[in-house]
Amino acid sequence: MPEKSTGSKIIGAAEELFYEHGLRSVSVDMIAERAGVTKRTLYYHFDSKDDLIEAYLQARDNPTIERYRTWLGAADRPMPDRIRHLFSCLAEYAGQPNWRGCGFTRAAIELIDMPGHPAVIMAADHKKRFEAWLARAFEEAGTAGPALLGQQVVTLIEGAIAQILVHRDVSYARVAGQAAALLVAAASTGDIATGEATTRHGTARQKEAV
Amino acid sequence: MPEKSTGSKIIGAAEELFYEHGLRSVSVDMIAERAGVTKRTLYYHFDSKDDLIEAYLQARDNPTIERYRTWLGAADRPMPDRIRHLFSCLAEYAGQPNWRGCGFTRAAIELIDMPGHPAVIMAADHKKRFEAWLARAFEEAGTAGPALLGQQVVTLIEGAIAQILVHRDVSYARVAGQAAALLVAAASTGDIATGEATTRHGTARQKEAV
DNA sequence: GTCTATAATGAGATAGAC
DNA sequence: GTCTATCTCATTATAGAC
The missing domain is CATH 1.10.357 (Tetracycline Repressor; domain 2)
Incomplete structure (x- = not known):
């Protein structure tokens, strides 16, 4: 089976953190760290934090x-x-x-x-x-x-x-x-x-x- | 009747803003401005933003x-x-x-x-x-x-x-x-x-x- | 008690190399 | 596609004069 894509790793991290701590308390840095990528990579896959929030709800x-x-x-x-x-x-x-x-x-x-x-x-x-x-x-x-x-x-x-x-x-x-x-x-x-x-x-x- | 005290003016401003926009979206600056005082005066009456939040709920x-x-x-x-x-x-x-x-x-x-x-x-x-x-x-x-x-x-x-x-x-x-x-x-x-x-x-x- | 001015920090977002 | 390094800005909180 295929490796988990970078994008879905980021979404997974966003899901966990946003749900546990809330939207405003969680920074993009925290999500990137949890996903095991740098912030630059995160911004390559998502346009903004709002974009990530949207993906988080979409996934749920x-x-x-x-x-x-x-x-x-x-x-x-x-x-x-x-x-x-x-x-x-x-x-x-x-x-x-x-x-x-x-x-x-x-x-x-x-x-x-x-x-x-x-x-x-x-x-x-x-x-x-x-x-x-x-x-x-x-x-x-x-x-x-x-x-x-x-x-x-x-x-x-x-x-x-x-x-x-x-x-x-x-x-x-x-x-x-x-x-x-x-x-x-x-x-x-x-x-x-x-x-x-x-x-x-x-x-x-x-x-x-x- | 007595003038409205500075403290209650600040609480009043906090009430309006916190309730309308939420806790995280509202900055201390906004509250000070709405109350018609400077930030330094606000911090003279309240120790922190958390303190203000508490006073806001207390008032409600x-x-x-x-x-x-x-x-x-x-x-x-x-x-x-x-x-x-x-x-x-x-x-x-x-x-x-x-x-x-x-x-x-x-x-x-x-x-x-x-x-x-x-x-x-x-x-x-x-x-x-x-x-x-x-x-x-x-x-x-x-x-x-x-x-x-x-x-x-x-x-x-x-x-x-x-x-x-x-x-x-x-x-x-x-x-x-x-x-x-x-x-x-x-x-x-x-x-x-x-x-x-x-x-x-x-x-x-x-x-x-x- | 209230003011002007300024830290000190953390955030979202970007530059440019590889 | 991913990295290191940095920019820019907003925010909480404080210093010191009056």
């Missing part, structure tokens, strides 16, 4: 969505269970010591004063595609209101990630998973969780545990 | 929680309605052109490679107190499982803020509010939204609208 795009696809699992189980499983996997994944939240959201925040930055655009696009994938999974499972449910569940995922990051407490993934499963279950019974009506006569029930 | 702490307290409103209405109202207010607030998400979460992310930074500690502490306040409100309203519900609702708030920030679309606050109201309503009926049991026999219902 597909793997991230595929990871969630695996977590959701096949359609041979009820959707609420699959969703709970997804959040359960997230909890385990986020418990790893080198986990640092969502690289896309973090990029959007770090580059908040550069709305036109390619990485910011890419982050929004990535999240839209992720939401669309999830909504589609709901649709295929015959869940009512798949688009709305997609919005709600990605919001729970996003919130759980932020809370885990701030508190270093993965339990937020589990409680978010319970919430998501309840929403999905409510929709699965044929109801649509939207609108402004009161829900006080709802009777969604979950057995007590944990 | 109480106002932020009070804002949510107002949004939740008095206890003269059913809790699901109050929660929906809170998210509705968030949607309107986040629609303002100078809104930039949660300063605490953003600080935690920008300073992700400095886990011991005072601002990072303060962010976690702020969010814990916020969650405790919300859980207490549920408790006072007699809702079952107030602590769990507090976790779930803050997770929805956090997620909605992140999504709005990335997509510049306040509708995430509304759908998150619907989800939160449903969770609260489910708990209000005496159920506790926890555990691992399937929820497929739940029948929480919300009228379709919007």
Whole structure:
């Protein structure tokens, strides 16, 4: 098999460093050193640091969505269970010591004063595609209101990630998973969780545990 | 009334700039200029930029929680309605052109490679107190499982803020509010939204609208 | 307490040889 | 394509006068 190309070595180094320490804290020098090349070589392969940032997110795009696809699992189980499983996997994944939240959201925040930055655009696009994938999974499972449910569940995922990051407490993934499963279950019974009506006569029930 | 002190002028400038552009993008020079003092004067009042960052978050702490307290409103209405109202207010607030998400979460992310930074500690502490306040409100309203519900609702708030920030679309606050109201309503009926049991026999219902 | 002026450092990016 | 060496600029922080 072929030697790893210089370009991909640089991207690999950028991935590790940007994700672990953030975009602004990591210098081009650090990336070059980690990649085992000089800065001049790095600039031969990439035009600028912004270019590297873009490549970093690009490299994470597909793997991230595929990871969630695996977590959701096949359609041979009820959707609420699959969703709970997804959040359960997230909890385990986020418990790893080198986990640092969502690289896309973090990029959007770090580059908040550069709305036109390619990485910011890419982050929004990535999240839209992720939401669309999830909504589609709901649709295929015959869940009512798949688009709305997609919005709600990605919001729970996003919130759980932020809370885990701030508190270093993965339990937020589990409680978010319970919430998501309840929403999905409510929709699965044929109801649509939207609108402004009161829900006080709802009777969604979950057995007590944990 | 007394003239605004130099110290508070500096903090005011730091607040505006840090919140709008982020911690790393804003230089001490910019803050000094905005405050109408020289850099030397700034360093007379604050030891370092990190010190300024801390003061910036400190200044936002109480106002932020009070804002949510107002949004939740008095206890003269059913809790699901109050929660929906809170998210509705968030949607309107986040629609303002100078809104930039949660300063605490953003600080935690920008300073992700400095886990011991005072601002990072303060962010976690702020969010814990916020969650405790919300859980207490549920408790006072007699809702079952107030602590769990507090976790779930803050997770929805956090997620909605992140999504709005990335997509510049306040509708995430509304759908998150619907989800939160449903969770609260489910708990209000005496159920506790926890555990691992399937929820497929739940029948929480919300009228379709919007 | 506030000013002008200046360190001291680290960053992104480039020159030109091989 | 990769190297050594350097440029240019922004940034945090400080010196010393008034």
